[in-house]
Amino acid sequence: MMFLIGHTNDILVNNSDLIPLKEWLILKLHSGHYYWPTVSPKPNKYPILNSDISCNVLVVGGGVSGAITAFLLTQRNIDTVLVESHQIASGSSLVNTGLLQFSNDKTLTSLIHTFGEQMAVHFYRLCRDAIQHLIHLSQEFPEDARLIPRSSLYFASTTEDADMLREEHSTLQRYGFDGSWWNEDQISTNFPFKKPAAILTKGTPRSTLMPSFIVWSNIQFSREHESMKNPRSAAVNLPKTR
Incomplete structure (x- = not known):
């Protein structure tokens, strides 16, 4: 199995100076009120992963990067599963500008x-x-x-x-x-x-509208493509552990 890591909603940071090594500090990527949810359609819900599954590629993270990766893989008939621990497109994709350009912060x-x-x-x-x-x-x-x-x-x-x-x-x-x-x-x-x-x-x-819509479109197309050869959904949510 191949693992591809995308963005998730939380960052786990271990700081041995502040807390025991076995414990983790959870840092939120964003807080407050966000614009995209006010103009976006109601997000789709996906099944909770509550049993063992197998696939050729597991994509971790349901943001723009993970959704596009899963879409490209399923286009090539690669057995792919995308997992997200929170709601789809609820991490960095929820609060970005919606702009893409080849120039970078570093010239x-x-x-x-x-x-x-x-x-x-x-x-x-x-x-x-x-x-x-x-x-x-x-x-x-x-x-x-x-x-x-x-x-x-x-x-x-x-x-x-x-x-x-x-x-x-x-x-x-x-x-x-x-x-x-x-x-x-x-x-x-x-x-x-x-x-x-x-x-x-x-x-x-x-x-033209919102990054989250791009995510949902990619995942929906991936699920439709996947269902042609396998009834299992191509996108699932992880069960809550905290």
């Missing part, structure tokens, strides 16, 4: 300085290719769960930041990544604010 220029040119550029290209694959994949889902390419604006907050952004734009252009340089006049003409400089990237995909 390509910075990644090159840290990991070298070959690894950094390869990583950015993998991110770009993955997004294009997700756009294509999402066309099989209901309309509200599809990814739609949209433009994004990465702007400099201060004049000092503009120099760093200019260098990043040059780096992106050098390695074939999309991005147009905008000056202050172009920004103020197209947006209701002024910034010294920006990089406009076209075709950045964004989910």
Whole structure:
């Protein structure tokens, strides 16, 4: 059996300085009130795992990563089970922005300085290719769960930041990544604010409704595909242990 680990709703942390080694401290990923549940349909319920089962691949975690992984595996007729200890899409997927883009918190220029040119550029290209694959994949889902390419604006907050952004734009252009340089006049003409400089990237995909809907769509398609050859559900919940 192969195990694939996704995100779960809690993080288990062992701190021997504070508690005995056999005990665990549970840290919640988020708290408060969330936006996505207010605009999302009622989530599906899945059976509790209360007996032994067997499969070729067990995916742990019912968020975006786990759901897409399970979908791709079942597409290839691989016997797959996805397990989640809480409600599906109730972890990081519940509170993320719903935006996907190939650029990262760490710029390509910075990644090159840290990991070298070959690894950094390869990583950015993998991110770009993955997004294009997700756009294509999402066309099989209901309309509200599809990814739609949209433009994004990465702007400099201060004049000092503009120099760093200019260098990043040059780096992106050098390695074939999309991005147009905008000056202050172009920004103020197209947006209701002024910034010294920006990089406009076209075709950045964004989910039209909610990340949780993408999760549910992936799992539902996986279950329908699985039922063609096996009546067992492809998604189950773990029994509560605390």
